[in-house]
Amino acid sequence: MKILIAEDETLIRLDLRAILQRHGFTVCAEARDGVEAIELARSTEPDAALLDVRMPNLDGIEAARRIYAERPLPIVMLTAFRDRATVDKAVAAGVFGYLLKPFREGDVAPALYAAVARHGELLAARRRLGTEQPKRIDLDLPSPSGHAWPVRIERAEDGSLDVRVVQQ
Amino acid sequence: MRVLIAEDETLIRLDLKGMLERAGLEVCAEARDGVEAVELAGSESPDIAVLDVKMPRLDGIEAARRILDQRPIPIVIVSAFTERSLVRRAADAGVYGYLAKPFREEDLMPAIATAGARFAQLSAVREQADSLAEALAARKAIERAKGLLMENQRLSEQDAFVRLRRASQTSGRPMRVIAEAIIETLS
Numbered sequence: 001m002k003i004l005i006a007e008d009e010t011l012i013r014l015d016l017r018a019i020l021q022r023h024g025f026t027v028c029a030e031a032r033d034g035v036e037a038i039e040l041a042r043s044t045e046p047d048a049a050l051l052d053v054r055m056p057n058l059d060g061i062e063a064a065r066r067i068y069a070e071r072p073l074p075i076v077m078l079t080a081f082r083d084r085a086t087v088d089k090a091v092a093a094g095v096f097g098y099l100l101k102p103f104r105e106g107d108v109a110p111a112l113y114a115a116v117a118r119h120g121e122l123l124a125a126r127r128r129l130g131t132e133q134p135k136r137i138d139l140d141l142p143s144p145s146g147h148a149w150p151v152r153i154e155r156a157e158d159g160s161l162d163v164r165v166v167q168q
Numbered sequence: 169m170r171v172l173i174a175e176d177e178t179l180i181r182l183d184l185k186g187m188l189e190r191a192g193l194e195v196c197a198e199a200r201d202g203v204e205a206v207e208l209a210g211s212e213s214p215d216i217a218v219l220d221v222k223m224p225r226l227d228g229i230e231a232a233r234r235i236l237d238q239r240p241i242p243i244v245i246v247s248a249f250t251e252r253s254l255v256r257r258a259a260d261a262g263v264y265g266y267l268a269k270p271f272r273e274e275d276l277m278p279a280i281a282t283a284g285a286r287f288a289q290l291s292a293v294r295e296q297a298d299s300l301a302e303a304l305a306a307r308k309a310i311e312r313a314k315g316l317l318m319e320n321q322r323l324s325e326q327d328a329f330v331r332l333r334r335a336s337q338t339s340g341r342p343m344r345v346i347a348e349a350i351i352e353t354l355s
Contacts, residue, residue: 023252024252082274082278084277087277087278087281088281090278090282091281091282091285092285094289095282096264096282096286097265097279097282098278098279098281098282099275099278100272100274100275100278104268104271106250106268107250107266107267107268107271107275109250109252109255110245110250110255110258110259110265110266110267110268111265111266113255113256113258113259113266114255114258114259114263114264114265114266116259117259117260117262118259118262118264118286118290121262121290122286122289122290122293125290125293125294125297126293126297128294128297128300128301129293129296129297129300130300
């Protein structure tokens with residue numbers, strides 16, 4: 001499994017890399033800030049990402065949001081911020097795990113395995129919906145014969161599909 | 169949010185309960201082993217579960233699997249054991265988080281917050297996919313029934329559709345049910 005790590009402190013980054021390698025992961029990219037993280041996520045196509053929150057240029061939560069928007073992948077945050085507001089911001093950005101620094105080696109691999117498994121389920125469910133990346137389009141399906149069809153499928157603002165029966 | 173906890177060691181269980189309550193969660197059920205956890209998940213309908221792994225009678229990972237078979241909820245595992253085989257079993261069973269014991273109080277809340285949010289997201293997408301599948305199946309059945317009515321009753325497409333809709337309205341049954349009944353009768 002290929003992991004991208006983003007961490008501005010060199011010692012922690014080296015430590016993380018060693019831990020991941022010990023647990024059988026491949027570290028495919030090491031970013032030192034949020035902008036690098038986005039670029040490396042694009043060029044190395046990792047299976048999962050482990051991001052620090054406070055980094056130069058672009059913070060990890062905003063990087064997570066942009067990485068996920070480009071190509072959905074499970075993201076785990078690794079940060080010293082334990083306040084509810086930061087956790088909530090990360091949760092809203094779509095992260096699958098949130099580990100606190102100083103982190104314990106025993107938490108890293110389990111968080112990644114759980115994140116990858118659950119994110120896989122989310123992607124599978126989205127595939128069933130036919131919308132792996134939500135787009136804003138109207139899906140007002142006509143019947144094959146051209147007559148108005150009583151079931152209307154509309155795309156809501158947030159990209160979700162709303163299905164309802166139209167009463168005529 | 170109502171939490172089920174499962175932990176065989178009384179002191180750790182009390183400790184865990186205290187942490188969750190201080191974080192503003194309600195501990196609605198306390199199990200001392202995996203079998204109790206499965207039973208309490210059924211009877212108490214918790215919103216989330218925090219399960220130890222090594223417990224008498226049934227381990228926490230197998231308990232998680234059975235709880236998820238009954239009714240999906242977000243589950244976080246807490247365990248002193250983090251070897252890969254165990255972690256992978258837990259991930260395969262469907263857990264959202266896995267914390268190494270002993271953990272700090274502040275480790276728990278982010279794990280629960282991410283588990284709850286991602287679970288809710290997955291549930292919403294699955295529900296949409298189900299209703300979309302249902303709508304498409306309904307559409308297929310109604311098209312077929314309409315065709316059969318046109319053929320057998322020599323109706324125009326519009327009239328066939330009106331018949332179907334009227335039958336649905338007067339019977340109070342969904343169009344799909346009416347359509348399937350017509351297919352059953354006429355084909």
